[in-house]
Amino acid sequence: MKDAILLGFYKICKSSVSPICPIKRKVKMKIIIAITGASGIIYAQRLIELLLQQEDIEISLSLSKTSALLIEDELKVKIDLQKFNPEELFGEKGKGIVYYHYEDLTANFISGSNHFDAMVIIPCSMGTLARIAGGLSDNIILRTADVALKERRKLILVPRETPLNYIHLRNMLELTTAGAIILPACPGFYHHPKTINELVDFVVWRVLDHL
Numbered sequence: 562m563k564d565a566i567l568l569g570f571y572k573i574c575k576s577s578v579s580p581i582c583p584i585k586r587k588v589k590m591k592i593i594i595a596i597t598g599a600s601g602i603i604y605a606q607r608l609i610e611l612l613l614q615q616e617d618i619e620i621s622l623s624l625s626k627t628s629a630l631l632i633e634d635e636l637k638v639k640i641d642l643q644k645f646n647p648e649e650l651f652g653e654k655g656k657g658i659v660y661y662h663y664e665d666l667t668a669n670f671i672s673g674s675n676h677f678d679a680m681v682i683i684p685c686s687m688g689t690l691a692r693i694a695g696g697l698s699d700n701i702i703l704r705t706a707d708v709a710l711k712e713r714r715k716l717i718l719v720p721r722e723t724p725l726n727y728i729h730l731r732n733m734l735e736l737t738t739a740g741a742i743i744l745p746a747c748p749g750f751y752h753h754p755k756t757i758n759e760l761v762d763f764v765v766w767r768v769l770d771h772l
């Protein structure tokens with residue numbers, strides 16, 4: 562009997578008639594963004610700035626411990642990860658972002674049963690990339706990436722490192738095979754950029770193309 566009810570519910574969902582169908586309830590696109598300790602924090606800042614211009618996108622943000630050093634060095638903003646307020650980096654629009662400390666394992670999206678559409682790690686350090694490739698998940702950035710892969714959701718990694726050693730390349734191959742998109746922060750020059758912002762936008766637009 563229970564099976565028959567479930568089958569009926571499934572059929573209703575498939576025909577997209579029921580207002581309680583989970584697919585129909587999903588109105589906002591939910592994106593998880595993580596900033597880790599690689600150079601290129603400006604890429605994350607610009608990506609979030611552009612996403613905040615969209616009304617139908619919900620952003621959750623986490624920062625790795627080392628990213629705080631890079632944020633201070635590259636953006637000249639000193640932050641305390643325990644009580645970080647996104648407005649410190651994104652102004653008033655930052656109110657729309659939900660921030661999670663990297664050790665906050667109560668964040669609901671670290672469970673596969675709570676939906677999110679995509680995760681972007683930008684910039685993605687080779688350390689974080691290696692830990693994801695190795696299946697580690699002892700902070701919410703790693704765990705969410707792990708969930709994205711297991712649930713076949715979009716996982717975009719934006720590494721910034723050069724040159725690449727054998728281990729970096731092997732980890733990237735491992736992750737691309739597992740379903741992640743490796744999108745290195747490698748701006749092109751065929752659009753004749755005149756400013757740093759144009760170089761940054763080149764990479765950020767590639768990320769947006771894949772979301």
Ligand SMILES: Cc1cc2nc3c(=O)[nH]c(=O)nc-3n(C[C@H](O)[C@H](O)[C@H](O)COP(=O)(O)O)c2cc1C
Nearest residue numbers: 597598599600625626627628686687688689721722
């Ligand atoms: C100033 C500074 C710059 C760094 N730049 C890079 C970088 O561009 N790419 C990278 O993969 N790692 C870089 N690292 C190394 C990572 O921060 C380090 O491996 C760290 O453990 C990564 O931790 P996380 O992935 O948890 O942020 C840098 C470290 C520092 C202190």
